[in-house]
Structures are given as C-alpha cells and as structure tokens.
Amino acid sequence: xxxxxxxxxxxxxxxxxxxxxxxxxxxxxxxxxxxxxxxxxxxxxxxxxxxxxxxxxxxxxxxxxxxxxxxxxxxxxxxxxxxxxxxxxxxxxxxxxxxxxxxxxxxxxxxxxxxxxxxxxxxxxxxxxxxxxxxxxxxxxxxxxxxxxxxxxxxxxxxxxxxxxxxxxxxxxxxxxxxxxxxxxxxxxxxxxxxxxxxxxxxxxxxxxxxxxxxxxxxxxx
Numbered sequence: 001x002x003x004x005x006x007x008x009x010x011x012x013x014x015x016x017x018x019x020x021x022x023x024x025x026x027x028x029x030x031x032x033x034x035x036x037x038x039x040x041x042x043x044x045x046x047x048x049x050x051x052x053x054x055x056x057x058x059x060x061x062x063x064x065x066x067x068x069x070x071x072x073x074x075x076x077x078x079x080x081x082x083x084x085x086x087x088x089x090x091x092x093x094x095x096x097x098x099x100x101x102x103x104x105x106x107x108x109x110x111x112x113x114x115x116x117x118x119x120x121x122x123x124x125x126x127x128x129x130x131x132x133x134x135x136x137x138x139x140x141x142x143x144x145x146x147x148x149x150x151x152x153x154x155x156x157x158x159x160x161x162x163x164x165x166x167x168x169x170x171x172x173x174x175x176x177x178x179x180x181x182x183x184x185x186x187x188x189x190x191x192x193x194x195x196x197x198x199x200x201x202x203x204x205x206x207x208x209x210x211x212x213x214x215x216x217x218x219x220x221x222x
Contacts, residue, residue, distance in 0.1 A: 001116045002026045002044065002177055006036035006062065007051045007078065016049060019105055020112070023139060024152040024159065026180045033057025037065060044176070045073040046116045049108075050095070052079040060093055067094035074115035078103070113137070127162045129217050130206065134162055143202055153178055154197045157190070161207065161217050170214035 003020055007013035008031050017027040028043070030036035033054040040048070040062075048066065052059040063075055077095040096118070097111050113136070127134045133142045139155060141148040150158065156178035160169055171190040179189065194215060198204035206218050 001046045004028050004045045004048045006030045008054055024156040026178055028180050033062050036062050047112050048073045048075050050075050050077050052077050063093045063095055129162055148200055153193045157193055166219050168210050168214045168216045
C-alpha cells in the first residue's frame, strides 16, 4: 500500500511514516499543502493521511483537489480539533475518515488499512496460494502451518504477488507499491528482496520470473 503523510510537524510525520513502514507500507512525506498537492499529482497513492491545518495550502484545499481530480486516494484527515462540528466539516469536504490528535497508533493503522481496502480492488484479509497463507491484519505469513518470518519489504512483495492472483507484476509496480518515492528506478532492490523472499519459502520456484515482464506466483495445478 502506498501512503502519503501530509503533516507539518516533522517529528510526528517521521513517527507516523516509520511506524507505517514497519507495517509493510510504502510511505512518502509532505510538510506543507503545496508539496502534498505536487506529490499527489506526480504519484498514485492509496491513502493520504492529511493534517487539516497545513501551511502553504490548507489541508481543506488539498482534500477538495483530491475529490475534484477524481484521485483514487482515500483521505484520512488528522486535526487537533476533534469536536463533532469539525469532524462533520472535514467529512463534507470529501474526507473518507477523520481522526483527532492525539491518537492511538494502532487505531491509525487500522483506519488506514480499512481505507486502503476501499482504494484498491477488494482482496480478502487472508489470502492463500497453495500451502502459503498471508494474513494482512496480523501481518503474518504461514506455510504448511509454519510461521515464515519476513521483513516489511518481503511481506509487501509477497502481498502484491498474491493480490495479483497469478498475473505478472512488474518490478516498477513493486517499486511503486512497496518502496517509496526515494527508490531508485535503476536499483536492484526488487531483485535482492525477491531472492531473499524465495530463500525463506519451502519452494523458491513458487515465484516465477517472467523475462522482460516481472514476477508472478506459479499457477496451481488442479
């Protein structure tokens, strides 16, 4: 999942971003509304964690632009003002959800997960392919009932492949969805992560390389 954190408090923005990356999300940061709008125009996000009181361009205006431009991104609005009138005003602007500061981080993650499911074609919270089971809610992978310890990037790559349900996923799509805007398009990060992921699975060949196209999960035999 690709998330944009638009928050003008650098410490809070960094805290949110680091926590979400530990949940296998690709996260970019904007500290003002103009930068947030530029990033939204340049990249495709699933969820925007949007501080309502942004400098440069107010969060309300950023939210209006997201709606007017028909972007796929779902908006979780953050604000220090948590009374009912403020929540209603934010939702009427087009925000999909609203969370007042201070907030519980686990609740933030749960709300982002819920919005992410709405942003993308529906996939079940527990996905299975052969003897592999991936649970998005628990961030857990089992194979033949055995727990498989994966890094955040390895989990994100496997999730992308399982969500594709046998279709080819390009390295560029993996970089965009699992890494973030700082990823070098010429990096070998995808290849290295794929190699490490394969090594942790009982059958490394369950992930197939399609020359010149990308990667896919091997089709199960009936």
